[in-house]
Amino acid sequence: MGRVVLFEMNSQDPERASNFYSSVFGWKIAEPNWGYHSVTTGDDAKSGINGGISKGPNDYPHGIRVQIEVDDIDTAIAKSVEAGAQIVRDKMDFDGFYLAYLVDPVGNGIGLIQNK
Template sequence: MTFRDTPWPEGTPCWVDLMTDDPARADAFYGALFGWEIADQGEEYGHYRIALLEGRSVAAFGPKPPGMEQAPSVWTTYLAVADADKTVAKVSEAGGQVLMPPGDVGDAGRMAVVADPTGAVFSLWQARENIGLQNVNVPGTVVWNEGMSRDFDRAKTFYSEVFGYHLGDLSNADFSYTTLDLDGRPIGGLGGISEGESHWSTYFGVTDTDAAVAKVVQLGGSVRGEPSDSPYGRMAQVADDQGVVFNIISVTG
């Protein structure tokens, strides 16, 4: 089990959350699937809900903000930054879009919502009292985040310029993919796609992928990609009972 109590290094995925039409329904689904306890932060924070495992934060849910009720419900990846305002400027200079300018979230931190030049949306998190993920890389927690882009080369240039990633390119004639490396260690990935919209994906760890897929279906969710083996673990793509897509992969811990 990997616990963390200090801010994540710049460019590291440090948080995931889901803005959904029915947060209470999400509480029930993910709580049953991953064994999460849910802590409602109250009216002051718009009833944002922190998911806990072993008493440590692992994700969050919340209602869609006013005026964004028609926006799609998706798991959003947050990348850690030391200065949200400076990083937003880099995003713009590199051809990205600023969808929500930097703003304080109480004493917890400062955040912004941006998109890369290919349209993949992600958030920035400048930690203060809240570092984000406190428990990772074990069943029931985030184990991997990756951007999937309709323009692989442009996306590689963008993320390298903004976050200083070294690219561990694994591409071949049939497959475009690179790890995003910091200090010689992969902290996420970036792949090319020919269909669908550019996006960021979240992988949650499970003990048994096939059993977790069966549980998803039992809870009213659906299977988008059948379980398959990979060098990194057995994985599958699923959707919750509100149609929100995410990935699961077998891990130990």
């Protein structure tokens, strides 16, 4: 079963967004790494879904995407497209994982992530 493992919040002003969520909700926001601010929304006593805030790219300038962990990203992409999704960014290879961005049939942005 695919499970939501993190979120990505895209903004054209990630510093301002980071300051907002940190001051209002107490999120712990790390210094940016490659323009990506890692976000921790919980702690050992009460967990949360973690994620990140970054400057949104041209194909997704602002909004929130959930990342769904899958066992086989190629199969998940194929099944998604067959069910009506569109690929925004096909499978990308990072050091410890593969990642792809899609838009579901009703317009929601999602990410698929497979750990190596």
